[in-house]
Amino acid sequence: xxxxxxxxxxxxxxxxxxxxxxxxxxxxxxxxxxxxxxxxxxxxxxxxxxxxxxxxxxxxxxxxxxxxxxxxxxxxxxxxxxxxxxxxxxxxxxxxxxxxxxxxxxxxxxxxxxxxxxxxxxxxxxxxxxxxxxxxxxxxxxxxxxxxxxxxxxxxxxxxxxxxxxxxxxxxxxxxxxxxxxxxxxxxxxxxxxxxxxxxxxxxxxxxxxxxxxxxxxxxxxxxxxxxxxxxxxxxxxxxxxxxxxxxxxxxxxxxxxxxxxxxxxxxxxxxxxxxxxxxxxxxxxxxxxxxxxxxxxxxxxxxxxxxxxxxxxxxxxxxxxxxxxxxxxxxxxxxxxxxxxxxxxxxxxxxxxxxxxxxxxxxx
Numbered sequence: 001x002x003x004x005x006x007x008x009x010x011x012x013x014x015x016x017x018x019x020x021x022x023x024x025x026x027x028x029x030x031x032x033x034x035x036x037x038x039x040x041x042x043x044x045x046x047x048x049x050x051x052x053x054x055x056x057x058x059x060x061x062x063x064x065x066x067x068x069x070x071x072x073x074x075x076x077x078x079x080x081x082x083x084x085x086x087x088x089x090x091x092x093x094x095x096x097x098x099x100x101x102x103x104x105x106x107x108x109x110x111x112x113x114x115x116x117x118x119x120x121x122x123x124x125x126x127x128x129x130x131x132x133x134x135x136x137x138x139x140x141x142x143x144x145x146x147x148x149x150x151x152x153x154x155x156x157x158x159x160x161x162x163x164x165x166x167x168x169x170x171x172x173x174x175x176x177x178x179x180x181x182x183x184x185x186x187x188x189x190x191x192x193x194x195x196x197x198x199x200x201x202x203x204x205x206x207x208x209x210x211x212x213x214x215x216x217x218x219x220x221x222x223x224x225x226x227x228x229x230x231x232x233x234x235x236x237x238x239x240x241x242x243x244x245x246x247x248x249x250x251x252x253x254x255x256x257x258x259x260x261x262x263x264x265x266x267x268x269x270x271x272x273x274x275x276x277x278x279x280x281x282x283x284x285x286x287x288x289x290x291x292x293x294x295x296x297x298x299x300x301x302x303x304x305x306x307x308x309x310x311x312x313x314x315x316x317x318x319x320x321x322x323x324x325x326x327x328x329x330x331x332x333x334x335x336x337x338x339x340x341x342x343x344x345x346x347x348x349x350x351x352x353x354x355x356x357x358x359x360x361x362x363x364x365x
Contacts, residue, residue, distance in 0.1 A: 158309030192311030
């Protein structure tokens with residue numbers, strides 16, 4: 001056993017069945033820390049006695065990383081990203097627990113905590129699914145599955161933004177300190193590219209002379225390699241955006257990661273936020289902060305996926321066939337096709353927003 005301090009807080013550490021346990025007592029009292037260490041060790045020993053195989057009980061942090069390492073080679077890039085995100089949320093709550101310690105009440109507490117953070121029921125269920133896979137492999141899920149219920153999920157596939165909402169949103173994005181937000185949002189609305197497809201774009205995938213994007217990474221196998229046509233405005237916007245990078249190479253990210261800082265007087269904090277460095281080879285990982293700020297400024301409540309829904313609805317309202325929609329958006333299900341192929345529900349329906357022979361959108365913004 002070892003007791004040590006980090007700052008004013010005492011921590012304890014010990015080895016159990018070959019695993020290193022190291023946890024904070026959250027107390028400034030050494031005596032409290034010692035008692036917590038003894039109780040923690042006692043609970044581990046009692047729990048281990050109920051297992052069939054107790055030789056090598058694993059911490060969740062170890063087991064989940066072993067699980068990901070074993071299965072990741074067989075997953076699509078999107079699946080790997082989803083599980084990496086799930087692990088980032090699960091590990092702070094369960095990383096220090098041995099697998100047989102995880103009880104239904106711990107999972108219930110996790111669900112409540114994530115809901116308070118604003119996570120959706122769908123996101124939380126995906127995270128718990130990763131935990132379920134790890135516990136199932138260890139043959140421990142069956143012990144608790146009857147007491148763990150998934151959260152309700154919002155099955156809404158999205159909504160079409162009105163012309164006024166699009167104009168306000170684009171205006172707010174143009175004013176954003178994140179320089180790539182405006183071209184990214186406009187291209188999304190004009191093409192219906194998924195967020196991952198958009199963020200992972202390289203300049204070699206875009207033919208600005210022909211106005212065509214060749215999709216690379218995609219959520220589905222059917223989405224990879226498909227051709228998506230750009231409107232005149234989307235093409236011009238990308239040309240203007242590209243001109244801001246004089247040394248751009250075909251392998252560079254269309255929306256590169258940027259570092260931001262405050263520009264003010266010398267040796268003083270303050271001023272305005274500006275991008276002071278660009279990493280051309282690294283695609284931006286997220287527009288989340290800038291996106292949320294722009295939506296608030298525009299007074300528009302929507303999700304990034306609604307930009308894709310808006311593009312699909314307007315193309316469908318312009319008379320595009322089901323085959324065209326499938327080709328442009330990548331293996332849409334019959335249910336999705338039916339939803340987008342509605343009649344009378346789009347502002348764009350009355351003005352013929354698609355010239356089907358070129359499969360281009362003619363927006364007014």
